[in-house]
Amino acid sequence: QSVLTQPPSASGTPGQRVTISCSGSSSNIGGNYVYWYQQLPRTAPKLLIFRNNQRPSGVPDRFSGSKSGTSASLAISGLRSEDEGDYYCASWDDSLGGRGVFGRGTKLTVL
Amino acid sequence: EVQLVESGGGLVKPGGSLRLSCAASGFTFNSYTMSWVRQAPGKGLEWVSSISSNSYYIYYADSVKGRFTISRDNAKNSLYLQLNSLRAEDTAVYYCARDVLAKIEFDYWGQGTLVTVSS
Numbered sequence: 124q125s126v127l128t129q130p131p132s133a134s135g136t137p138g139q140r141v142t143i144s145c146s147g148s149s150s151n152i153g154g155n156y157v158y159w160y161q162q163l164p165r166t167a168p169k170l171l172i173f174r175n176n177q178r179p180s181g182v183p184d185r186f187s188g189s190k191s192g193t194s195a196s197l198a199i200s201g202l203r204s205e206d207e208g209d210y211y212c213a214s215w216d217d218s219l220g221g222r223g224v225f226g227r228g229t230k231l232t233v234l
Numbered sequence: 235e236v237q238l239v240e241s242g243g244g245l246v247k248p249g250g251s252l253r254l255s256c257a258a259s260g261f262t263f264n265s266y267t268m269s270w271v272r273q274a275p276g277k278g279l280e281w282v283s284s285i286s287s288n289s290y291y292i293y294y295a296d297s298v299k300g301r302f303t304i305s306r307d308n309a310k311n312s313l314y315l316q317l318n319s320l321r322a323e324d325t326a327v328y329y330c331a332r333d334v335l336a337k338i339e340f341d342y343w344g345q346g347t348l349v350t351v352s353s
Contacts, residue, residue: 223281
């Protein structure tokens with residue numbers, strides 16, 4: 124069982140807005156930054172959102188992140204077919220001496 | 235251009251050992267925490283281990299503690315992961331990643347190296 128809880132799947136049609144949730148606890152999301160990684164088919168993961176709501180250069184502003192308490196969410200607006208892939212939330216967890224934790228991932232399907 | 239290139243993966247029997255390497259270039263290697271993240275076939279990402287820039291701070295996932303050892307050689311711009319007492323469940327693609335904030339902020343990833351543990 125993963126420390127961070129994400130829905131296993133999400134879907135939307137082109138142009139729609141979808142959100143993916145990520146739930147944690149006070150030892151991870153509640154006290155540390157949240158990150159979102161995008162993994163497109165057959166590629167290495169890519170940093171999509173860092174420090175809760177910041178976008179690396181080159182990431183379209185269609186992607187946005189937010190955090191509230193021990194939960195976070197990723198929103199994708201203007202959905203495009205090339206957004207289809209897996210999305211993972213991640214955070215540092217201060218328990219057990221410190222460790223990185225990922226959600227199990229959400230598979231996004233563009234219908 | 236930042237580049238991370240993993241090597242050392244392969245097929246190994248249960249109980250065996252393997253040493254993974256990650257060659258870094260295009261940035262000041264000794265200024266960054268580095269990490270290993272793995273992904274079992276068809277599964278999600280799992281953080282494995284992190285090592286601070288001067289090797290002072292080292293962290294491991296519970297699933298590998300006592301069996302895997304992370305290390306680095308800043309003179310060679312290289313990161314390593316020694317895998318011992320390997321189990322079938324260690325079968326995965328192992329990615330090397332640069333950690334900006336030393337707390338799972340991975341801004342660059344390698345392409346990964348596949349480790350298969352099977353008899």
